[in-house]
Amino acid sequence: MKSETRNPKPEETGHASRITRHASRYLSIYAALWKNSVAREMGFKGNFLLWIVVELLWFGLQLSFIGVLYLHTEHIGTWTKWQVVMLIGASHFIQQIFQAFFLINCTNLSELVRSGKLDFLLLLPVNTRFVVSLRQVDLGAFVNAGSAVALMAYAARQLHLAPSVTQVLGFLGLCIAGVAIHYSLMFLLASISFWTVRAQGIVWGYYNLFNIARMPDEAFRGLFKIVFTFAIPMLLVSNVPVRLLADKIESPRPILLLLAMSVVCFCVSEWGWRTSVRRYTSASS
Amino acid sequence: MKKYWHVINIGIQNNLTYRFNFLARAIFGLVPLVAILYVWKTIYNGNGSGSRVGTYSLPEMVSYYVLITMVDALTAVNEDDWQIAADIKDGNISQFLLKPIDYLWYRLCLFLSGRVTYVAVATLPLCLFAVYLHRYFMLPANGAAFGCFLISTVLTALLQFFTSYAMAMLAFWVLEVSTFIFILYAFEYVASGHLFPLDILPRWLEQALYFTPFPYQLYFPVSIYMGKTSGPDLARGLLIQGAWVIAAYFLARFAWRRGIRHYSAVGG
Numbered sequence: 001m002k003s004e005t006r007n008p009k010p011e012e013t014g015h016a017s018r019i020t021r022h023a024s025r026y027l028s029i030y031a032a033l034w035k036n037s038v039a040r041e042m043g044f045k046g047n048f049l050l051w052i053v054v055e056l057l058w059f060g061l062q063l064s065f066i067g068v069l070y071l072h073t074e075h076i077g078t079w080t081k082w083q084v085v086m087l088i089g090a091s092h093f094i095q096q097i098f099q100a101f102f103l104i105n106c107t108n109l110s111e112l113v114r115s116g117k118l119d120f121l122l123l124l125p126v127n128t129r130f131v132v133s134l135r136q137v138d139l140g141a142f143v144n145a146g147s148a149v150a151l152m153a154y155a156a157r158q159l160h161l162a163p164s165v166t167q168v169l170g171f172l173g174l175c176i177a178g179v180a181i182h183y184s185l186m187f188l189l190a191s192i193s194f195w196t197v198r199a200q201g202i203v204w205g206y207y208n209l210f211n212i213a214r215m216p217d218e219a220f221r222g223l224f225k226i227v228f229t230f231a232i233p234m235l236l237v238s239n240v241p242v243r244l245l246a247d248k249i250e251s252p253r254p255i256l257l258l259l260a261m262s263v264v265c266f267c268v269s270e271w272g273w274r275t276s277v278r279r280y281t282s283a284s285s
Numbered sequence: 286m287k288k289y290w291h292v293i294n295i296g297i298q299n300n301l302t303y304r305f306n307f308l309a310r311a312i313f314g315l316v317p318l319v320a321i322l323y324v325w326k327t328i329y330n331g332n333g334s335g336s337r338v339g340t341y342s343l344p345e346m347v348s349y350y351v352l353i354t355m356v357d358a359l360t361a362v363n364e365d366d367w368q369i370a371a372d373i374k375d376g377n378i379s380q381f382l383l384k385p386i387d388y389l390w391y392r393l394c395l396f397l398s399g400r401v402t403y404v405a406v407a408t409l410p411l412c413l414f415a416v417y418l419h420r421y422f423m424l425p426a427n428g429a430a431f432g433c434f435l436i437s438t439v440l441t442a443l444l445q446f447f448t449s450y451a452m453a454m455l456a457f458w459v460l461e462v463s464t465f466i467f468i469l470y471a472f473e474y475v476a477s478g479h480l481f482p483l484d485i486l487p488r489w490l491e492q493a494l495y496f497t498p499f500p501y502q503l504y505f506p507v508s509i510y511m512g513k514t515s516g517p518d519l520a521r522g523l524l525i526q527g528a529w530v531i532a533a534y535f536l537a538r539f540a541w542r543r544g545i546r547h548y549s550a551v552g553g
């Protein structure tokens with residue numbers, strides 16, 4: 001697990017080649033995991049398609065809520081209808097990318113602990129967090145992320161936006177930071193299963209937090225805003241990328257804040273994970 | 286009758302084991318609610334003071350969401366449908382075919398015990414929340430309305446349970462029922478008034494929804510409490526709600542009987 005930190009001062013050239021060797025090894029492991037996931041999904045094609053329908057339905061449902069809200073108002077703060085539609089699209093996009101790579105793996109962690117199957121993963125000669133986090137890929141989520149992109153493009157047309165290449169690249173970079181935040185927080189929550197074993201309630205709870213990410217930040221004030229910006233940065237995750245894309249950004253501060261928070265969240269989750277694993281006593285009988 | 290009391294008792298004890306789980310659910314569940322209230326408050330402020338959305342003033346809107354959350358805590362099916370589906374899939378129902386106990390009543394008892402435990406655990410956070418919003422929170426229109434509200438809430442719980450039970454019966458025929466459950470839940474979520482009061486929708490859409498059971502799964506009791514439904518509408522609504530409960534009950538029974546014929550005890 002800690003093989004990278006064993007040699008603190010290797011030679012320059014040796015160090016570089018070691019990193020590439022490491023990277024290519026991990027990439028080939030990840031490719032194998034992908035192959036497994038594809039095979040698994042294709043075993044249940046009907047189910048695979050139905051899950052896509054479910055996600056589309058929930059996506060439509062969020063949009064209908066916004067539709068109803070804007071029947072009764074012109075704007076929420078300074079956010080107009082199509083800007084909020086774009087926000088919902090971006091939020092869905094980030095959530096689906098997170099789901100594609102990490103979600104099932106995070107929710108499975110409590111099961112791994114409960115059944116004691118984590119033993120086998122701890123024994124593998126790779127970083128345990130890497131295998132635990134990336135074991136399965138949810139392919140349907142990529143399709144859903146596509147629908148979110150289509151919606152954002154449509155909203156951009158309604159807003160007569162013509163974002164520059166820099167804006168689009170910046171948007172994608174911020175989305176990655178958002179995915180990192182979702183992943184870190186969810187993984188941290190899932191690590192609680194080392195303490196209470198049945199952590200589904202907690203993991204389910206995180207679903208509720210996704211709801212906040214798709215609301216326009218200007219609606220919030222006071223303690224709520226502080227908590228969900230600086231402690232659980234849900235109000236940054238999708239609001240900042242959309243602000244960048246929709247020319248709603250005045251200063252670079254929110255961008256820097258989002259990037260900084262993603263690093264902080266990742267470090268905290270790594271610390272939480274290490275503390276939790278130390279507590280692990282195999283549960284197999 | 287006595288055996289079912291035992292089931293309820295055991296169910297409560299089982300559920301209490303996971304009280305932390307319930308508490309997490311109750312507290313996390315309040316977060317999106319607070320978020321929605323913030324959004325509404327911003328909308329009301331933007332529209333000018335004293336403005337209304339549909340027939341709702343801001344305090345009424347806040348009360349609406351608090352009530353929805355309370356009725357939901359009292360009536361929502363939590364994991365019952367998954368458990369029933371799992372019982373069927375894993376062959377655990379075989380033992381019920383041999384025992385002098387009816388599976389539907391058995392599950393209903395477990396559902397009740399689940400609700401009792403959930404309410405016991407969730408009361409504290411919910412009450413704190415209601416106290417925090419006391420400036421906005423409304424008392425019921427009158428005593429009679431409150432009585433009808435309670436009756437309607439019980440009917441809501443039964444309707445929710447029987448619908449979920451019937452839905453879980455799909456497990457006799459398909460391997461993976463969660464997608465179907467989620468599809469139904471999506472419709473319930475929006476059409477039962479979870480997200481917004483149904484009477485702020487365009488009139489024709491609201492009327493159309495009343496031809497489905499969804500408004501009776503959550504919205505209806507709250508509309509009684511708030512005095513939005515009264516007089517002959519109220520009596521008719523309660524009758525229709527009762528009719529839906531009976532229909533869902535027979536659907537559940539029917540699906541079970543058909544399913545048993547199809548059932549080939551796997552494992553068990």
